[in-house]
Amino acid sequence: MTQEAHVTQGPLTTEAGAPVADNQNSETAGAGGPVLVQDQTLLEKLAHFNRERIPERIVHARGAGAYGTFTLTRDVSQWTRAKFLSEVGKQTETFLRFSTVAGNLGSADAVRDPRGFALKFYTEEGNYDLVGNNTPVFFIKDAIKFPDFIHTQKRDPYTGSQEADNVWDFWGLSPESTHQVTWLFGDRGIPATLRHMNGYGSHTYQWNNEAGEVFWVKYHFKTDQGIKNLTTDEANQLSGMDPDSHQRDLRESIERGEFPLWTVQIQVMPAAEAANYRFNPFDLTKVWPHEDYPPIEIGKLELNRNPENIFAEVEQSIFSPAHFVPGIGPSPDKMLQGRLFAYGDAHRYRVGINADHLPVNRPHATDARTNSRDGFLYDGRHKGAKNYEPNSFGGPFQTDRPLWQPTQVTGTTGNTEAPVHAEDNDFVQAGNLYRLMSEDEKARLVDNLAQFISKVSRDDIAERAINNFRQADGDFGKRLDTAVQALRG
Numbered sequence: 313m314t315q316e317a318h319v320t321q322g323p324l325t326t327e328a329g330a331p332v333a334d335n336q337n338s339e340t341a342g343a344g345g346p347v348l349v350q351d352q353t354l355l356e357k358l359a360h361f362n363r364e365r366i367p368e369r370i371v372h373a374r375g376a377g378a379y380g381t382f383t384l385t386r387d388v389s390q391w392t393r394a395k396f397l398s399e400v401g402k403q404t405e406t407f408l409r410f411s412t413v414a415g416n417l418g419s420a421d422a423v424r425d426p427r428g429f430a431l432k433f434y435t436e437e438g439n440y441d442l443v444g445n446n447t448p449v450f451f452i453k454d455a456i457k458f459p460d461f462i463h464t465q466k467r468d469p470y471t472g473s474q475e476a477d478n479v480w481d482f483w484g485l486s487p488e489s490t491h492q493v494t495w496l497f498g499d500r501g502i503p504a505t506l507r508h509m510n511g512y513g514s515h516t517y518q519w520n521n522e523a524g525e526v527f528w529v530k531y532h533f534k535t536d537q538g539i540k541n542l543t544t545d546e547a548n549q550l551s552g553m554d555p556d557s558h559q560r561d562l563r564e565s566i567e568r569g570e571f572p573l574w575t576v577q578i579q580v581m582p583a584a585e586a587a588n589y590r591f592n593p594f595d596l597t598k599v600w601p602h603e604d605y606p607p608i609e610i611g612k613l614e615l616n617r618n619p620e621n622i623f624a625e626v627e628q629s630i631f632s633p634a635h636f637v638p639g640i641g642p643s644p645d646k647m648l649q650g651r652l653f654a655y656g657d658a659h660r661y662r663v664g665i666n667a668d669h670l671p672v673n674r675p676h677a678t679d680a681r682t683n684s685r686d687g688f689l690y691d692g693r694h695k696g697a698k699n700y701e702p703n704s705f706g707g708p709f710q711t712d713r714p715l716w717q718p719t720q721v722t723g724t725t726g727n728t729e730a731p732v733h734a735e736d737n738d739f740v741q742a743g744n745l746y747r748l749m750s751e752d753e754k755a756r757l758v759d760n761l762a763q764f765i766s767k768v769s770r771d772d773i774a775e776r777a778i779n780n781f782r783q784a785d786g787d788f789g790k791r792l793d794t795a796v797q798a799l800r801g
């Protein structure tokens with residue numbers, strides 16, 4: 313019996329498959345009397361309903377996803393030995409989940425927030441997940457600050473709302489956030505749709521080729537639809553009228569056959585250049601300016617198939633920055649290192665120990681061959697096969713070839729800041745971004761920031777926040793100061 317026939321045809325049944333005689337009236341002791349425990353249809357239905365929700369993602373709870381195809385358009389074998397990147401024209405199935413960061417599962421789409429851009433490549437060497445955002449940088453540069461940062465974005469434990477005091481207190485005291493905050497309150501902070509924005513891998517990753525040479529790589533996904541954004545007023549109105557605006561737009565455009573497309577580019581830094589590059593190349597609050605490492609086009613990403621069941625395929629989808637394939641690996645970026653732990657841990661809590669076995673999550677172009685067994689909802693897929701290695705029964709064996717190349721380290725252990733390179737400071741790239749903007753863009757940026765900062769209850773918190781932008785650019789700080797003063801009266 314096919315899955316479709318199972319769920320849509322024939323008599324209604326209980327979970328155990330027995331026919332249900334009455335789905336309108338529960339069984340009582342006499343008409344008007346109390347309900348009987350022997351009405352297992354009622355009890356099973358209520359009990360199942362109570363368990364329909366799994367924990368929402370602690371961040372990026374609100375999202376939409378679609379399947380697609382990645383096509384390689386350039387030979388990249390000089391930089392990586394990943395098989396899905398081995399031949400021009402080669403196609404790989406993908407699944408992409410977009411999300412906002414701070415809002416809960418039922419929150420509105422059109423808000424000012426970074427957008428998640430989590431991409432799974434179903435490759436013949438296992439699933440490769442690139443769990444990025446629509447911004448090339450991030451607010452902080454050490455994973456140890458992430459839970460504090462997210463606490464300030466989410467609901468305050470006393471008021472139950474997001475609080476301007478918490479947001480600006482943290483950003484003011486974390487000057488490394490200035491670049492990302494300048495980006496977020498600029499025009500791109502509220503994309504018009506999920507199709508009209510770019511995606512970025514954000515972190516630096518390691519690529520290594522057949523000869524074992526190492527390259528540091530950043531990924532860019534440039535929208536072929538063009539960038540389109542909403543103003544704060546447009547977004548506020550849309551959020552009220554149609555909280556699902558982005559989710560709907562994505563689904564409907566794919567249903568119409570208008571498949572969203574992104575041009576995939578990489579920036580490549582030979583390993584030997586990392587130590588003396590003007591910025592720490594593993595600092596997530598910095599970009600590599602294009603004049604230093606020009607983007608190289610390597611492929612196209614198209615989304616062309618909607619999921620059939622949002623819960624099964626979007627809510628239960630899992631993406632991990634630790635899902636690498638041969639030829640690709642992590643960099644020493646301290647944020648990325650923390651993320652290598654956090655996601656698998658979240659998946660085990662949120663979806664369970666066998667989350668990787670679900671159709672959306674399991675490899676599609678190869679098989680997973682592990683000796684892990686059992687646990688909640690284990691489906692017995694390994695049948696009677698031996699569950700240990702090494703074994704003499706033809707079981708899976710180790711390859712002796714690491715996915716990525718080792719990196720050299722020196723020094724002693726300790727709670728240390730990542731190394732500061734010649735031109736590194738918390739403000740230089742935020743200032744550069746501001747100075748690139750047109751006069752109109754600057755005006756909107758200052759207004760967006762001022763509207764929010766003016767809600768802060770304490771002058772010292774507002775002043776510290778403004779001072780970060782002053783250090784990025786004198787004119788930026790002055791205009792913001794004036795705008796906040798005017799609003800605070």
Ligand code: HEM
Nearest residue numbers: 369372409428429430444445450455458514650651654658
């Ligand atoms: C150390 C810093 C970070 C930590 C500890 C962290 C942790 C997490 C956790 C626990 C989740 C929920 C996973 C789940 O329940 O399935 C998540 C989701 C996500 N994070 Fe992070 N995160 C960090 C930084 C970042 C950065 C820098 C980016 C982007 C560049 C990012 C992008 C995402 C995306 C796109 C998702 C949603 C994935 C999905 O669609 O399922 N995160 N993060």
